[in-house]
Amino acid sequence: MDVIELLNDLTGGQLLLWKVLLTSVIFACAGLQVLLAARFYEAATVPPISTGTAARTHRLNGKVTVTLAVVVGLSCLVGPAGPTSPTRVLLHSVFGSLVFGLLAAKYTALKLRPSWGRYLPWIGSSLFLTFAAIWATTVADYVTAR
Amino acid sequence: MSQAADRTRPNPVWLLVVVVMVGLAVAGPVIILRDQLADDPPAAPTAAEGAQPAAAAGGGGGTVKMAGLSFAPGTLTVARGATVVFDNDDTAPHTVTARSGGVDSGVLDPGKQFSLAVTDGFDYFCSIHPSMTAKIAVT
Numbered sequence: 001m002d003v004i005e006l007l008n009d010l011t012g013g014q015l016l017l018w019k020v021l022l023t024s025v026i027f028a029c030a031g032l033q034v035l036l037a038a039r040f041y042e043a044a045t046v047p048p049i050s051t052g053t054a055a056r057t058h059r060l061n062g063k064v065t066v067t068l069a070v071v072v073g074l075s076c077l078v079g080p081a082g083p084t085s086p087t088r089v090l091l092h093s094v095f096g097s098l099v100f101g102l103l104a105a106k107y108t109a110l111k112l113r114p115s116w117g118r119y120l121p122w123i124g125s126s127l128f129l130t131f132a133a134i135w136a137t138t139v140a141d142y143v144t145a146r
Numbered sequence: 147m148s149q150a151a152d153r154t155r156p157n158p159v160w161l162l163v164v165v166v167m168v169g170l171a172v173a174g175p176v177i178i179l180r181d182q183l184a185d186d187p188p189a190a191p192t193a194a195e196g197a198q199p200a201a202a203a204g205g206g207g208g209t210v211k212m213a214g215l216s217f218a219p220g221t222l223t224v225a226r227g228a229t230v231v232f233d234n235d236d237t238a239p240h241t242v243t244a245r246s247g248g249v250d251s252g253v254l255d256p257g258k259q260f261s262l263a264v265t266d267g268f269d270y271f272c273s274i275h276p277s278m279t280a281k282i283a284v285t
Contacts, residue, residue: 008214015214016237016256070170077173079215080238082181085253089239097174104167111160142256 004079015075020142022072023135029065030131033058037124066103069131073100092137099130207264210280212236212254212272217280224264226284232260240272 004015011018038044039054047054073096084090106123109116207228211218213235224230232242234254242251242260246268251260264282272278 005214005216019237073170077170077177080236081174081177083239083253084178084182086239086255093174093178097171100167100171104164104171107160107164107167112156112164 004075007075007079015079016142019072019075020139022068023139026065026068026072027131027135027139029061029068030128032061033065034124034128036061037121041121069099069103088137088141092134095130095133095137099127099134102127102130207231209233210242210282212240212278216278217270217272219280221281221283223283223285226265228264230262230264230282232262234258240278242270243273245269245271 008015035044035047036054036058039047039049040051040058042051049057076096081093084093102123105116106120106127109120109123207230208222208224209231210222211233215236215238217232222230232251232254234240234256236256239253239255241253242249242262244250249262249268249270250273251262254260264284267281267283269279269281271280
């Protein structure tokens with residue numbers, strides 16, 4: 001049994017639905033990350049929590065988001081990855097690859113090259129936009145196609 | 147000063163995390179490139195050999211589901227002239243492409259269908275995922 005068959009069995013034959021749900025959760029978490037970052041950079045007053053709480057929540061939410069993104073990304077790579085047609089599928093592959101490139105840049109800035117910290121707001125914003133593009137090229141299509 | 151801070155020995159765990167992320171980032175393009183290089187372009191459609199458009203369909207057909215990167219059933223036996231519906235219920239786009247040419251559905255996005263009136267059996271595959279193969283038999 002190959003991996004994609006195993007995943008299909010684990011999800012009761014509803015792998016696509018699960019991926020759609022998780023992609024939506026990831027997108028929502030990415031939006032929350034931007035709000036929390038704006039709060040602890042003191043660029044926004046919402047959500048109405050302290051900057052310390054915002055920073056801690058940002059880290060926790062980030063770990064959840066990245067974990068889910070890796071799970072969904074791997075389920076794509078072991079299964080349907082490869083086609084470049086139609087354009088929507090190609091764009092989804094491009095954004096799916098880009099998001100992990102941006103995550104690599106973010107972890108590098110956070111943990112390996114502290115002097116890159118000034119780029120974090122740009123990397124974070126790009127991550128949110130890329131997650132939005134991934135959502136638009138899959139979930140939006142899934143919903144409108146049914 | 148910030149450059150001096152950068153020179154401290156990197157935590158190997160975070161170095162591994164970055165390497166994994168880079169690996170995931172390049173995996174997609176590598177898979178696309180591999181598939182592009184591996185794909186044999188299917189023969190150009192010719193005069194229908196064993197299959198005609200659904201407009202000429204007859205009754206007593208069947209359905210082939212595409213799910214989990216496979217066709218099910220692997221072999222579908224139908225009456226001559228019956229209509230076979232190919233239903234893409236998968237997470238990926240697929241094609242129904244006859245090995246002998248003559249039948250090519252084009253790209254079927256998830257949720258799309260392709261109907262065919264079959265007058266002769268044929269072996270087919272997905273030109274996007276060549277490991278997906280199946281057969282239509284006619285009685």
